[in-house]
Amino acid sequence: MGKLFHWLDRGKAETVVGYDNRINRLQAFHAGYAFLSWENYSAELCAFAAYAVWNGEFNAKLENPMPSGGFMMHCTPEQAQELCAFPDGFPLFVKLLAKQGRLYVENMVLADQERVYDFYFNGCEVTPPERLRLVFAGQREPADAHREEYLPEKNAPAEEPKRPQGSAGSLRGSYRRGSAGSYLRGSFVAGSYRLGAYRWGSAAVGSYRSWLEQFSGSSFRQRGISGSYYGAVWGNGSFGRSAIGSGRFFTGGSWRFGGWLVGSYRFGGFGGSYAGWRGQGGSYQGFGSGSFAGGSYRGALFGIGSYAGGSFRILFGTGSSFLREAFYTGSYIGGCYRHGSFLYSGLTGVAFLLEVDTGAELPAGEEAAALQLYPGQSHVRRLIEEMGYGLDLI
Amino acid sequence: MNGFYSLWSAPYFLKKPKTAFMMQDFDLITLLLSVAAFEKYNGQTKMYADEAALAYLKERSLEKIFSRGVELLSVPGDIDPAVFWAAGKLCALQMEQMPCVMIDTDLIIWQSIGKTLRNKQVAVIHREELNPEIYPAPEHFQMQQAYQFPAGWDFRVQPANTALLYLKDAAFRDAYVAEALRFMHSLAPTTDHLCPMVFAEQRILPMCAQARGLHIYAFCDRMEQLREQNLFTHIWGHKNVLKFNMDERRAFIRRCLKRLQREFPQMYETAMGLAEFQEVF
Numbered sequence: 001m002g003k004l005f006h007w008l009d010r011g012k013a014e015t016v017v018g019y020d021n022r023i024n025r026l027q028a029f030h031a032g033y034a035f036l037s038w039e040n041y042s043a044e045l046c047a048f049a050a051y052a053v054w055n056g057e058f059n060a061k062l063e064n065p066m067p068s069g070g071f072m073m074h075c076t077p078e079q080a081q082e083l084c085a086f087p088d089g090f091p092l093f094v095k096l097l098a099k100q101g102r103l104y105v106e107n108m109v110l111a112d113q114e115r116v117y118d119f120y121f122n123g124c125e126v127t128p129p130e131r132l133r134l135v136f137a138g139q140r141e142p143a144d145a146h147r148e149e150y151l152p153e154k155n156a157p158a159e160e161p162k163r164p165q166g167s168a169g170s171l172r173g174s175y176r177r178g179s180a181g182s183y184l185r186g187s188f189v190a191g192s193y194r195l196g197a198y199r200w201g202s203a204a205v206g207s208y209r210s211w212l213e214q215f216s217g218s219s220f221r222q223r224g225i226s227g228s229y230y231g232a233v234w235g236n237g238s239f240g241r242s243a244i245g246s247g248r249f250f251t252g253g254s255w256r257f258g259g260w261l262v263g264s265y266r267f268g269g270f271g272g273s274y275a276g277w278r279g280q281g282g283s284y285q286g287f288g289s290g291s292f293a294g295g296s297y298r299g300a301l302f303g304i305g306s307y308a309g310g311s312f313r314i315l316f317g318t319g320s321s322f323l324r325e326a327f328y329t330g331s332y333i334g335g336c337y338r339h340g341s342f343l344y345s346g347l348t349g350v351a352f353l354l355e356v357d358t359g360a361e362l363p364a365g366e367e368a369a370a371l372q373l374y375p376g377q378s379h380v381r382r383l384i385e386e387m388g389y390g391l392d393l394i
Numbered sequence: 395m396n397g398f399y400s401l402w403s404a405p406y407f408l409k410k411p412k413t414a415f416m417m418q419d420f421d422l423i424t425l426l427l428s429v430a431a432f433e434k435y436n437g438q439t440k441m442y443a444d445e446a447a448l449a450y451l452k453e454r455s456l457e458k459i460f461s462r463g464v465e466l467l468s469v470p471g472d473i474d475p476a477v478f479w480a481a482g483k484l485c486a487l488q489m490e491q492m493p494c495v496m497i498d499t500d501l502i503i504w505q506s507i508g509k510t511l512r513n514k515q516v517a518v519i520h521r522e523e524l525n526p527e528i529y530p531a532p533e534h535f536q537m538q539q540a541y542q543f544p545a546g547w548d549f550r551v552q553p554a555n556t557a558l559l560y561l562k563d564a565a566f567r568d569a570y571v572a573e574a575l576r577f578m579h580s581l582a583p584t585t586d587h588l589c590p591m592v593f594a595e596q597r598i599l600p601m602c603a604q605a606r607g608l609h610i611y612a613f614c615d616r617m618e619q620l621r622e623q624n625l626f627t628h629i630w631g632h633k634n635v636l637k638f639n640m641d642e643r644r645a646f647i648r649r650c651l652k653r654l655q656r657e658f659p660q661m662y663e664t665a666m667g668l669a670e671f672q673e674v675f
Contacts, residue, residue: 070634121639123631387631387632389628390624394649
């Protein structure tokens with residue numbers, strides 16, 4: 001069992017009330033991905049039946065582990081059209097609730113880069129995607145960093161940070177923290193990680209090299225301006241459609257993304273340009289550093305950039321962003337970056353792509369938009385009142 | 395008219411080993427409402443619970459809500475709780491005195507049913523469609539060699555949902571439970587967690603009844619009638635919504651508490667004495 005979410009466990013010395021209080025003060029964090037498709041959209045209800053993939057370790061800690069199906073999300077057909085243009089998973093954020101020492105999901109939202117959507121369970125049927133491109137945000141910051149970021153009250157039980165480990169199918173391995181340096185050392189199933197410089201990845205992922213980096217959890221944290229990355233997935237400074245993972249790029253060069261970008265990426269250097277994100281022609285002109293993370297971004301020292309039709313501005317110590325009509329602000333240096341009320345540091349882990357054949361068959365002409373559906377034609381139904389009987393007699 | 399409930403903790407522990415047995419708040423409030431309503435409109439109740447479930451009830455002084463008390467439930471150790479998750483019901487039925495009404499813990503009966511059950515031998519809440527995905531042909535089941543389905547069974551008979559089951563006759567009860575247990579003991583190990591259980595519980599019953607010439611009365615003949623009736627509340631699949639949708643869950647619990655307060659003040663006091671409901675989140 002992974003240990004990335006061990007901070008959701010009740011500490012040995014922690015009382016039930018103390019645990020409940022600690023959990024109930026947590027902000028929402030990233031815990032899974034939702035997959036949306038036309039065939040699961042109802043123009044009549046203006047809603048998606050969504051297929052969800054949860055972080056397994058997180059899910060196992062819940063009193064009622066979340067299922068994959070049965071979730072609904074409302075949006076206009078126009079928004080649906082935008083969402084369906086992106087076939088991969090959208091990050092799901094959950095706000096937890098603890099009651100009598102047991103963990104429940106209080107509520108959930110799906111995060112697009114510009115909006116958040118309420119996401120709730122009503123038991124509706126969902127057709128699983130034919131092929132799931134599961135993108136695991138996987139790793140988070142080390143446990144001690146979590147406390148700083150997620151528990152501002154610092155009332156978490158004192159426990160030794162545990163070694164991060166990949167979720168099932170993700171990175172696995174061990175590492176050793178350097179006592180004086182800003183590096184960790186270890187090896188992974190899919191690669192190796194060496195002192196000073198390291199390589200990481202696999203044939204499916206590619207490799208990274210860096211110097212003077214700190215490896216924390218599965219994210220890469222820059223330590224000092226001399227630290228740098230170079231190298232990328234499948235190519236020198238360019239990403240194919242399968243650009244995944246987590247990286248930080250300090251370069252003055254140009255980076256191009258052929259398709260989409262998931263996971264967490266931080267960009268740095270002067271004058272670097274980043275184009276083609278999600279194939280939408282979005283670009284980022286960076287000073288300092290910034291990152292895109294599956295539709296969110298993390299703050300930077302300072303920088304000004306444009307971002308997929310909107311723009312954001314980041315200042316040292318605090319950050320704010322204007323992404324179309326949405327406005328977000330928060331602080332992040334040395335802490336966390338908040339996107340509205342949601343904490344995005346959970347996205348800093350290595351993202352990991354796994355293609356799974358679910359065995360489901362997509363109907364031909366999937367692109368037949370929900371706009372063309374007649375009322376009642378969609379299989380998506382609001383089932384909340386249909387799953388028991390006589391409920392109105394109570 | 396006596397009624398009884400049962401709680402078997404073994405299926406719970408399969409999912410949550412090394413924990414203490416507990417009922418979720420929506421399950422618990424439904425049970426309180428069910429017991430209160432049955433005792434008001436129909437008669438006395440009893441709970442059959444295994445050791446862990448009994449400890450859970452006693453820890454909360456909930457054994458007192460059953461006017462006929464609680465009794466230790468015993469389920470044969472070789473029955474797989476993953477496959478036969480409702481075997482506890484049948485074992486409790488075996489222990490109960492006839493005539494009686496077996497009630498699921500998620501079923502609430504809002505009116506007196508005594509008059510309806512008069513002169514009935516067997517009654518169930520409703521019949522089920524013979525859906526082959528849920529109720530496959532007998533060949534679907536991998537049975538041990540010695541097992542033979544009784545020759546008198548007609549596999550075309552509609553299954554009967556036993557969320558509520560009334561039995562008048564102990565001899566028929568014995569025959570039904572014996573056949574159900576024989577099937578459970580004789581099924582080869584399987585990962586199918588649905589079909590064997592509903593076969594043992596809901597299909598053997600009507601086949602046994604028909605073989606003995608007993609008519610089964612159903613409160614609802616068609617599923618559609620369930621939506622129109624005002625006799626029962628069956629939480630059934632709505633439990634999934636209550637599990638994963640906290641807003642719905644709170645609303646449901648508040649509604650149940652209000653109903654208790656309005657109609658069953660004594661049970662309301664009991665509920666409010668429980669930590670689960672002192673603060674509805």
